[in-house]
Amino acid sequence: MSSSIYFIQGIEGLPAQALFYYLKETLNFSADKIMFLNSIVTLSWLVKPVIGYLIDRLFTKKTWIYLALFMDIVSVLILGVWVLPVSFIFFILLLNSSNSAFRDVSIDGIMCIEGKRHNLTGKIQSIQWISISFASILTGIGGGYIAWRWNYKIAFLCLIPFYCLCGLIAFFYQEDNKEKNFKSSSLIQDLKRVFSHKELMVVALFIFLYKYSPSFGTPLFFIQRDVFKWDKRLIGFLATLAACFEIVGGIFYYRFCQRIKIKKWLFGSVFLGAAATLSYLYYTPVTAVIYDIFYSLIGMFIFIMVLDFMAKNSLSGMEATSFAFLCSVSNLATTASQISGAFLYPRVGLKWLIIISSFTSFLCLFLINKLKDI
DSSP states (O other), X not given: OHHHHHHHHHHTTTTHHHHHHIXXXXXXXXXXXXXXXXXXXXXXXXXXXXXXXXXXXXXXXXXXXXXXXXXXXXXXXXXXXXXXXXXXXXXXXXXHHHXXXXXXXXXXXXXXXXXXXXXXXXXXXXXXXXXXXXXXXXXXXXXXXXXXXXXXXXXXXXXXXXXXXXXXXXXXXXXOGGGSOOOOOOHHHHHHHHHTOHHHHHHHHHHHHHHOOOOOHHHHHHHHHHTSOOOHHHHHXXXXXXXXXXXXXXXXXXXXXXXXXXXXXXXXXXXXXXXXXXXXXXXXXXXXXXXHHHHHHHXXXXXXXXXHHHHHTSOTTOHHHHHHHHXXXXXXXXXXXXXXXXXXXXXXXHHHHHHHHHHGGGGGGGGGGGSOOO
């Protein structure tokens, strides 16, 4: 059940390439404008603590998953059938992203409870993200072909069978109602407990600073198309290749997660991330492929490690809400990265944007010593 929900999150990227080409090559949108639009879609993930509260106290997790899947189908039907203005397309994408957030919080609540109980948070999340990466393989192949052969509308319609299959798998899932929190505390009381927990707030600040750096991914995509003259199918193939190495990274973390000292590895990953960012100053067709392969493997290992760190720091009895809060902080950092990248790129250019992005990697170092040894 858990892996199927995460598989859906990965396969939802199927229309991404075709939509990007529609914005870039049909509507002639600039890189910074596309970055701003993409940042809007992630806004729904910033309120995950509220979503966690609703899931804990209304209906069951299985019911929320069914509601989200139904709304997903309605959303992609609208996007796939009607010709819509860009503003309305991204409004629907925002709603679709909200549905995904509800599914995600439901599954992550179960992961935190069961994972902490059996010391398996890292292994469970490895399986989840291997599932997403496997979906990304299909997305890279299928998304590139659809972008070359058809358009983003077909890509959205292709998601419907996957939503239906996920609903069928959810039908056989037996939810343990004992996991449900029947406390009568209000949303305000729950959030007050979260925000007054000093250790959790230190972790949240660390996560934000660790994840934040001005984004420059979209300008690199422009270089691939306009400078390298890469075919849409080639870009799709490279995305597939990168997803394969992400799976390798997930397998490595599954294998070694119970042996590593997360705090020590987080410290080392800060310097590795800064160096990796600076490497994009030398971006050629050859290095682009090398970066995609190597950084996909290392990046997935580090990404799951950070999620494992967040799960281990979730509050007992409030796993869904507190983990959702930390995920919201992480998503806020991602949104801030996209917005600041979109703001800086036309003003300082790609070279200085990369340099600035690299140096912001060190902002979190002063908090390392305040974290618990895990």
